[in-house]
Amino acid sequence: MCGIAGYVGGAEAAPILVRSLKRLEYRGYDSAGVATIHNKQVFVCKDAGKIDEINKSLGLERLPGCVGIAHTRWATHGAPSKVNAHPHLDCTGRIAVVHNGVIENFLLLRKELIDQNHNIVSKTDTEVVPHLIEEHIKRGLSFEEAFVQALKRLEGSYALAVIFLDQPDTIYVARKEAPLIIGVGEGFNMVASDMTALLDMTRDMVFLHDGDAAVVKADGYRIFRLSDGTQVERMVRRVELTIEMAEKQGHPHYMLKEIFEQPTALRDSLRIQREYVDLLAELLDKGRVIFLLGAGTSHNACVAGSYLFSALARLPSYPVIASEFVANYGGAVGSDTVILAVSQSGETADVLNALEYARMRACTILGLTNTVGSTLTRVSRAYVLQNSGPEIGVAATKTFTSQVLVLAQIALRLARLRGKIAQYEMDEFRQELLKIPNEVEKVLTTASVKMRALAEILVEKPFIFMLGRGVSTSTAYEGRLKVMELSYIPCVAYPSGESKHGPISVIESGVPVIFVVPPDEFRKPNIGNIMEMKARGAYVIVFGDEKDDELRSIADFYYGLPRTHPLLTPITYSIPFQLLAYHLSVLKGYDPDKPRNLAKSVTVP
Ligand code: M6R
DSSP: OOEEEEEEESSOHHHHHHHHHHHHGGGOOSEEEEEEEETTEEEEEEEESOHHHHHHHHOGGGOOOSEEEEEEEOOSSSOSSTTTSSOEEOTTSOEEEEEESOBTTHHHHHHHHHHTTOOOOSSOSTTHHHHHHHHHHHTTOOHHHHHHHHHHTOOBOEEEEEEETTOTTOEEEEEESSOOEEEEOSSEEEEESSGGGTTTTOSEEEEOOTTEEEEEETTEEEEEETTTOOEEOOOEEEOOOOHHHHHTTTOSSHHHHHHHTHHHHHHHHTTSOHHHHHHHHHHHHHOSEEEEEESHHHHHHHHHHHHHHHHHHOOOOEEEEGGGHHHHHGGGOOTTEEEEEEESSSOOHHHHHHHHHHHHTTOEEEEEESOTTOHHHHHOSEEEEOOOOOOOSSSOSHHHHHHHHHHHHHHHHHHHHHTOSOHHHHHHHHHHHHHHHHHHHHHHHHHHHHHHHHHHHHTTOSOEEEEEOTTHHHHHHHHHHHHHHHHOOOEEEEEGGGGGGTGGGGOOTTOEEEEEEOSSTTHHHHHHHHHHHHHTTOEEEEEEETTOHHHHHHOSEEEEEOOOOGGGHHHHHHHHHHHHHHHHHHHTTOOTTSOTTOOSSOOOO
16 A cells, blocks of 8 residues: 655645655555656655655755655565655656556566566566556657556556656546545645545545546646546535544544455455465475464464365465464474465564574475565565555454455465366355455445444453354454454453363353354354353354354344355454454443554564
8 A cells, every 4th residue: 555646736846745645654654755847857756764754865845846746655566665666757757657556467568668678677566657658659649648548558456646747737647446536726736545645735625436537737627537538527525524534534543444444455465466476385385394373363364374275275284373383393393394474564573583493494484474675575485465555553454354365365376286176166266255355345334333232232241252163263263362452351262162172161141152153064063062052041142144044043143244255254254353342442442543562563572
């Protein structure tokens, strides 16, 4: 996730753009840049680092000119560095582009452009855009036609803002699956990824739709559909939110915002680079022993990953808590061991310590992380990025669901490589994978209201049980962590079958037990466990299929979810737990964004 902004009007653009970038910094903060046009020249200033630092050292806000575009970056393709920072230019230095999103077919386009003698200098996906526009101009198209034709070649997601030396009074913009807003002013207009970047200048905003493009000038703008050029009108809305509310996109907390942006995060996690997924799968397949290693939520994703690898690729792997790795397995690892480390931050000390030990014993280290340039990316032989954007709430939400989705993609790749399940099963699984962002969207339409009601029932309970079988064990573990860390109510999670080997002794009248029961082969034994709990007076809460009336009839509280592939249910079924945790925290008067005693990244062992 990155942030973009643009200004065209009567004032100097750069100071306005730097202020907008500061508001967008929460969307990414590893590098930043501004481009302006003045006196028949394009000026560009950019570097790696925080906006304030770059501004201090290079004077971002001193660039001259009354038209400009700006960018703050969260690296996805290419490490945070000056050359990879936006804006990006074409070969002539006349076209400057800023971009938020992921261009999936950039490798192909890049090769094509290099064959046409374009000088591509960065490792980003974005840089193909100015060169594609340049290429179309060379073929005789007007700038607007070249812009449209270039965009038609792009696969993936984008919010783009482009300036062109020969039209120093115009910003060209377009969006597809990434947000973009026009800020309408008196004698100026702006564009930005979100409202916060515009609120200092104007409260009148036009929210572009997917597939819209616009030509923006100081005294007006024209919006048209990229597909066929049809001109469209979009309503100007007056935004009354405070800047603080706008930063959270109208939600009272970052956590809630991040829960609701999961469909977008998951779409981005489906756009990970294929060649790295292939490489990871090949290296995993070579291991004699395989560990999936992580801490906290990332460990819970590893538990889900282990079920996925086994079910789809018949590949056994051990999910292991990072801090236990050396004590438990240290003596047994060597050059035939492959470790896939999962860490959102890529900086968790327990993970890095385990990897340091493993590296000394010649294990192959692989990584799955959200953070380009993190230590995990540097110690891994190969890594893949989950692409879920920055997460500000301490509790991992969108990063868990994205991790599971990436592990599912690796599992599918392994399945194809190893050929242990039928082709139709792989194809079906892939179809279900692609549908997941939409299924999550459906869950989000009902889950918050239902979980608020459940939170009111549970808020005074002294403890809560969570149970699941098979891959739902990971959902129960993650549910336990979310509810416990945010509500401070002690929680216990087990595989359902294990409950009668001890934990059931604490059940008495009214003890809440949440069962995770998707419609898979464990539904029947789970019903057995539910009856055992009911017989002892438990208050039975079930998260199950929306059409499962039998389950609904035996539960004291039922939340029905849409059907997905059973192995993907940790993604959909973890969402009610996230919202339950959130509402419990709010009901108890705590701050869900900053639970006590915790840090977002735990860099001490
Ligand atoms: O950055 P990591 O994924 O390595 O972080 C590991 C844990 O500290 C983290 O998942 C933690 O458990 C969550 N913030 C809990 O919601």
